[in-house]
Amino acid sequence: MRPRNLELSLLVLGTMVIVVAYVSLQLVDTPNVGANVAVFLGILVVLLLGAHLVIRYAAPNADGLLFPLAALLNGLGYVVIARLDPSLASSQSAWTFIGVGAFSAVLLLVPDLAWVANYRYTLALAGVGLLMLPLIPGLGRNINGAQIWIAVRGFSIQPGEFAKIVLAGFLAGFLVDKRELLAISNRKVGPLNIPDFKHFGPLLLALGVALMVMVLQRDLGSSLLFFTLFLVMIYIATSRAAYVVSGLLLFSAGSYFSWRSFDHVQRRVDIWISPFDDPKDKGFQIVEASFSLADGGLTGTGLGSGLPWKVPFAATDMIFAAIGEELGLLGATAVLAAFMFFVSSGFRVASSAPGGFEKLLAAGLTALLGFQAFIIIGGVLRVLPLTGVTLPFVSYGGSSLISNYIVLAILVRISDSTARAGQAAPVGRG
Amino acid sequence: MVVLLGCFTLLFAQLNRVQLFDAEALENNPANTRAAQRDFDQERARILTSDGVEVAVSVLVDDGPFRWQRAYPHNDLYAHTAGYVSFTVGAEGAERSYDDEIVGRTAGQEIAELTNVLNPNSDPGSVILTLRHDLQQVAKQQLGERPGSVVALDPRTGAVLAMWSWPSFDPNTVANINSAESNEAYSALLETEGNPLRARAFRDIKPPGSTFKVITAAAALESGHATLDEPVFEATTSYTSPLTTHAISNFGGRECGGNLVELLVRSCNAPFAQLAAETLGPFIMVNQAEAAGFNSVPPFDLVGGVSSVYPTDYGAQLQSPSEVSPAGLFEDTPLLAQTAIGQNNVAATPLQMALMIAGVANNGIVPSPHVMAEVIDANGQVVDRIEPEPWRSTMREENARILQQALIEAGQRGSGTAATVEGLVVGVKTGTAQIGGDPPKSHAWIVGFAGRPGEEFEIAVAVLVEGEQADGDQTGGRVAGPIARELFTTYFSDTSG
16 A cells, blocks of 8 residues: 555544544443543644645655554544543643644754755754753743743743754664764773764764753653663664673663662662562552552443543553553554554664664654653563653643654654655665 | 563562562551442532532542542531541541441442443442531531530431531541541541540430430339329428439429329429439439430431430438338438439430430331431332331330320420410420539420321420520520420421421
8 A cells, every 4th residue: 555545544543533532432421422532633633634634745655654643643642631631632632733743843944954964063952952951940941840941921831842853853863973983992991992082972962962961851751762862872872782882881870879879769769679578658659550450350430430530640651551441452562552653663764774873863863752662661561660651642741742753853864865766766775 | 682681571570579469468467448439439429408509528539549539517416426538537426327327338229230230330329317407507507616415306206307516616627638637627527626536426425304304204104103183292391302302393493293294294302303313213213314325325317326324223222111111121222312303423415405305296116216317229119128116115105105105294384385386286304404613503404206286296305505605594494495496486486388
């Protein structure tokens, strides 16, 4: 099937899933659902069809899986948020419109991405700048213990969500430029081969500053994510396992250091290891998440019939627990599968991308999104210590949703360029 | 890519562990309150009075930890009977005793639900109490802000028609689904003077004073030591039992004597004390008190009732029964003399005293008391009905009729005139139990029954206005009598039509 028609069919399927979920939620409280559902269906169709037409026009040869997967996750997340807190749902629908708008805008206004690589240092500065915005007195806001928000006209925005994209752009641009140099080691320190510092320096500087800022803001999830992004990208760029190994060693040292020096890190780790020691207070959130998931069992309690609101931050960080409780192992597995498909599609886009920059950018952004999902779902499932990041496309939150749609637009744009390059010079490149 | 796929596989494995393999252990974890919460968060059956007034309803709320909030439209009026249900502090009253019926968990209800599969109805049905809203309101209004209790029941069935105690409380506060507010309200009530949470009507015992003479008289009749006319007790002003110098005087130091009916009408102290101490003795007295329900917890359908106390140990026998003193003499015969008039260690709940007098009104049979009448399903079908059951056989019918006659006379010309109602047959016995203090204070009691001329007695009441906080000395006739009269009037004004 041609990618656009595949996309359309998948969107129809996804719409059906979302509408069925919405109707079943409505049925719990009211015996007859009428106008409400018609309006919801109407809005959904307009939104998805609109975006689909934009893709048809601006990126006709793009991958057909990415957008339907994102739409499915977004729609499912919306229904769960509506179930948890109707007042959040109305703002989430506004964020969704803005997110899809941003997605369309990127596709319509940016026909090509290769030029962005030239502005890599600008991107580095912009990324660090965005990260530091919440530290500006008067502008920054501390919400739930993390200084990662800024207040603009009554809205709380997390600039870090956008900084991640910008920094991924910097890394891609930098690494594509320097990868040969980084792959050669001309200096030996003990058993390690280390490339020339002048090639390596800007990278370490940007990484160091970014991580420092995140640690200062007590944003553990983002620091972990950004570091992972760095490792993934440098490995893809250089194919040298030594970077990953030394990165992991560095990470372990850093983790140990922050565990030793920061109370809040130590607390998180303690809760992770033994949440049931204090199920009513410190371990409350993660213990309730486990109870929530256990309640769901194989098929779930059904939307609107469980007690997912018992888990603190059910609509944001813990939304995967709510899905597991009310949609069961089957529903939660569907979400995991959607992320796996998304990640596979993203890497496929990356591997077939013609330009080195686009290849690296696509891989980086895909890894960013995939690891973000892993970090938060792993936190909910107690595979990792819980760190507060959103579940991409699913959790409540404007900054997260909009930035995810921008990532999606970049991936769609790159996949379209790939296909066009393929058509222009079919096969036999080597 | 491979690493990420590995990560997701790990998540999938852990998801299976949490949702399937460890699920049961997690559900049974002591910290897991979800089962209790699910159980709690459902629409409960309405609780109605027998005259159809809503006493407890479930209200759907928009936000909060639960979808359903239980509401009690009459605030404190049914706090001690319908009770409350709170996720935080538990349940009391009918909400507690009939939880299964109220949430539709009984076998009968589940079968009814099965037959309704084709016509699913979310209506949880109703449970109907035996209480009457008009009588409950009268009880509350008449007692006012005086600590005490009012109990009215149908002597034939044990159906409680009114049960009110002051101080009471607003169950809406403790039933708040917000657990912090519920806890706070509950703690505040626990610290409130007089403990409003406590249903005094069946949980607190107080000396019943002269109302207990009905039992002493019954003991004399049942043991054959007295009949309607015989013996005629010599008129005296006081009685001093052997082994003590403490005299038991008649009220106001008056001379008092005559046949058993006369003793009850005039509420003589000295002859009753002498009767118990010298003629009846401990065994007959203990037997009769226990036949009326003392020393047992009444089989009431509200939880937490206590047994009323009649002392059973009078020490060693010092003298065998003789012609002069058929009772013999015991170490504690002076105590026995005091118990005959409801003093010393005798103590009863208002519910017990209502049951005692119901036994008289019901010709010797004390009924089992209950507040629940019927359980009705969504279609108005009766799923369950509480059948009347006798509790105690307290005396022969002929003796019950003698006591009825005596108490009717007490209502006409004795201390209970304040309780009589024109056009009705009313029998009452007052009680004024002195509890000391300076100036001396007393509990004011009245027990009684009423019926239409020539018909069965339909209502039995016990009223206690407690003495600790009373302004001055109060007597049963003056203080408790009018409350009984209002109950009788209201009861018959409503059913006469």
